[in-house]
Amino acid sequence: MLRLLRAILGRSYPRIIGANRDKSWLFYDTVLPLLGTIAFVYVYKALGAPERFVGYVIMGGATVAFWMNVMWSMAAQFYWDKQGGNLELYMVVPCGIPAILLGMSFGGFVGTVIRAIAIVAIGSLLFDVHYTVSQWPVFLLVFGVAIVGLYGLGVTFASLFLLWGREAWHMANLFMEPVFFLSGFYFPVRALGFWAGMGASLIPLTLALDAMRQLLFPGTHPPFLPLGTELGILAALAISFIVLARFLLRKMEYLARREGRLSLRF
């Protein structure tokens, strides 16, 4: 267990300390994403939407950071690691690939939550948005379970990469915009209708956003599903993705050793 924790900490280090070493993230990872968010704010203001929609958009903009982190820093990371020669070293170290992936997840989460908080803070200040969190423990529980599910999905994608190689990278590209749309980052997912919403709920962020909006705007946000139901589904998704990720990881590692796809040098 101690070795596992050390490996997780070791792998998360470049993402937590190293990635923040270059201060340009303050601009590229907060100001630029905010521009897209601000556009939606002005659309809602122009339409005369209730004030809470501005809050929706700012929360959605912050959540986009997590989705991008999962796609580009989890799913596609092994592609870059393979190019750089790290992947074969990760396969040979005794801590194993799961510890490396957990470290990537933890480091990615810490780096992203800093950015997300910055986006929420700046956006809320700019547009004078006020939140009323009715149940902080539940809010944090929803957020925590969603993050576990989301990064479990990220590990699943990273496992698929071991077999698909560059095709998985194209798939990451493919998932970006449809997920932005379907997950209700910028509008209540209820607007998509029940079945489309349920389909979109496979992405943990969909129900997480809806549940957090219920807690941030109690009584005014039209929920997709009751809070308890959404939390239950999120927990089931988190467990499912973790189990699936573990299974796929083992299978993909075996196939990668059999097919010889881990390394560029032969």
Add this chain to the structure above:
Amino acid sequence: MTVPAIETKELVREYRMKRSPQNPSGAPVVALDGVTLDVPQGEMFGLLGPNGAGKTTLIKVLVTLLLPTAGAARVLGLDVVGQVQQIRERISMVSGGEHSGYGILTVREQLWMFSQFYGLPSKPALARIDELLKVVGLYEERNRRTSALSTGMRQKMNLVRGLLSDPEVLFLDEPTVGLDVTAARDIRAYIKEWIRMKPGRTILLTTHYMHEAEELCDRVAIIHKGRIIAGDAPAALKLRATGGTYFLLTTETLDGISLAGLPGVQRADTRALDGRMELRLHLAEDGAIAGVVKVLADSNRRIFSLQKIEPTLEEVFVQLVGQRLEEADERKAGT
């Protein structure tokens, strides 16, 4: 009885290939074709061969990156297929031209990160990192970002990474490729020192530099097209070269002087060369050259040059493979 550090029996590794103009039948590429090796603990074993011979594939099977297609391989008595975790805890691998790690980290941070993958406590790990950096001459660069390192510095850092866990078996895959003379020499010197420091440490080194294999290795195996075609100590391999050691002597024309009958002279081949005579002398023992020199001196024949030529591994390679190592590389590259 100690188990061998590395043991392979009829090891085969094939790669499945798609059909292509170069491979219309889609036949698999056989990278290893029945390799049988036995490396005892404490030995520095060299694997010499051109690009595409199977050296890297063999290492990848032994470090558990690839599964064998057929045959068996064991590291420290552990099966590379079924006992993967146990092997990984006791080995390490360093490749030439490695660009592992992350450029935003400093040398020390990068090495610390890898130490954590082996479960080393931070404080002793950092002490060990500093100690190894001093030994390889990188201590002054410990706080420099790895993206700013030269190729030689980076490879020294990679070597330190490989040694952090104090492995029982160290796999070095062309560790000096692309390095300048000084950096390569420093790395070779430390490799020699490292294996001597603790009994039982084993190194499997792949290289296509003949002099590196001769300098470092207790035994060398020559691999070509996935097969081991010879394996022995470098000195013993060189004895296989047809002709063996000889003396090359340049003198004035002999005008009837015969050297073939002199004591200790097994064979004397002569050829005219720009008005001089070049003699190729195969002697029963080196001391016999004194007799040859005396005869020439007594006959007032000036000696322009005298060299002792020992066979090289390259000559052994050429005789076994039928072409020079560089020619084999060029043929593989399609040039």
